[in-house]
Amino acid sequence: MVETDHPRLFLHQFISPDLCKELEFIHKSCSTTGYRPNVFSTTLSHLIATNSSHLIIPFVSIRERLKEKVEEFFGCEYELFIEFTGLISWTRGANIGWHSDDNRPYLKQRHFAAVCYLNSYGIDFEGGIFHFQHGEPASVVPMTGDVLLYTADNRNIHSVDEIIDGERLTLTLWFTRDASHDEDTKLISFISSTLSDSSDTNIYRLLPSPASNNMYWFPPDQASNCQSGFDLRCARIYIVGYDIFCSRDKNYCSADDFSDSFFELLNEPLHLVWRSHLLIEEFVNILHALQVLQFYYWKHTEWQPSESKANSDDVVQMSESQTERIQHLKLLFVKNYQSAETTFTHSSRRSFLEQSIDWASFSAANVAWEAYTSKLHQEILSSFPEWKKYNSIFSNPSKGS
Template sequence: MIIDHILSKEILRYNLLLLDVFSRVCYLNNHEKDFRGGLFRFKDGQPSSVIPIAGDVLIYTADDRNIHAVDEVVDGERLTLTLWFTRNPAHDEDSKLTSFLSRWLLEHERGKTNSFLPLPGSDNMYWFSDGKLGFEIRCARAQNLGFKFYRLKHQEFCDADLEDDPLEQLSKPVRIGRSDEIFDMEFVNSLHALQVLLFYHLKAHELMASREKNGCEKESTKLALLDAKDVFELKLPCDHQLAERILCCLPYVAVTWHFCWDDFVLAVSKWEEYMSSLHEELLMLIPQWVDHQTIFNVGTLE
């Protein structure tokens, strides 16, 4: 059994050389703090179980030597980043990835703006169900934060399409609202809006301090809000009790805070700056991936 907590790039490279096929699980939140249950258990060997702790990475050979199971998460939400690696050339996806990244780099060089904005996956990825009922994860997260998704009434859409496939509307431009106040900014899709909302909650205290230090532009809020009669709410099927039970343990839900639209306006610009910087950093690393199939500088390992 090979189980390591990755502490450095050198250890990661060592494991890559040793293993033909292995899985890696990176835990993004904490057992008993953010969720209950969800322990990782091996059938044989030691350790027999692993307690999820944010930042820990678990690596194991993906074969019959490491038969394993994960306990059911009974409260909250367990977040992980899971990757599967193989050195078998029959499963090599590098050519597809390098081709995609090269096209992405070319679009950037041609001056395409806002290429850092998120693109949603399949609607099925965002639907959580325990059987008969369920909820749309993006909507549920936004509602837990006190917001809902809206669209302008004059935007072209088909009423039949909205009834037949309401989830599809979340991949189209949306606006967000809180109580009867609608923020007058169009997000490219619901995932874009949700990322900004989560960023706002993460940085709420910093944003408030910055606003108080620099002074609050009262007029900016008036200009940033729409009349509720000009929009319609995107109402999707949702088991609210199930959503509350699954998402209630998230740390930012329990935090009491004072919401201010001026802070949110600042959060939008700060989020764009942050995402743009990550985008630029990734663009600089694309040639490294094409040449060495890694997104960090190989020279640092030598």
């Protein structure tokens, strides 16, 4: 029985491992710098703004389940609206001291919170244990699939230990009784202005479009001059052993030149490189390459390593001059590789970077990513008319999603 002075509920393995992995894929593909130091976030509005509206589909059913559980447990059926949904990751150095979630005047509309743990303490990260100042449970050790619900007020003042290794990932929702803060209303309006009515699923119409480049530079206070830190999109590619190669000939800016052209390289077509081998497949921008790569690591166990080498038309050996250009790009976009590695990778998993790539499996993953993207796009096209009619985002079982 949970004491009424500090209303909260812990749900063990409420979210399936498969959904946790899917949301992790989305975050590692799309995140930007977050709202506090050493934190990264992916909001639903950001997905829509970067031409990835289809990626909100995996959130729909879990948002519903969490809202129903909050209403049931706290006795406020049919009273709540979802005020915020976001993926939030905490990396080395991130922490919060004792506070309640409504202790800032502009957040007074938040009445309840749901924190869903998408990876595990001791496996994916160290530190990051959640503590309540009073009541039971006094502490929560994050484990994949577990969920914590609590009132976002001074009855549940809490803190989070500093992250000392790895990346701690959560799906976080806040709920409100104030309809003017209903997230669905804003998201539907945003989708309506960006989603084409066409059912055309040509993959080139569904490719991600980067947000403002300074949203991807870490630490944020270096985004104006980029003298230190890294572009987090590039960092997530580099730390799993890949490089990028921009395929269009141009005069590369120097490592000390931080004009707009410095970032524009990432918005142009590029290739992925593994050691001395370049994948012929061209990606339209850095987010496209990152999304396919993260999809591969999400789904790689589904493709058995090929006994044959990749088709010679798929991979080519890099020339010396190309290798020099690759190293130049790395210097431009990741000023401190060690910082990027320690930010995103648990120390026990760094040997993963030495694994070789199976290009045939990677090609299969690329095809599967296109099918996955098209399927989600079809789902959002079929669901959106009902969402717009009822001004609410919800699952529609008749759609077979």
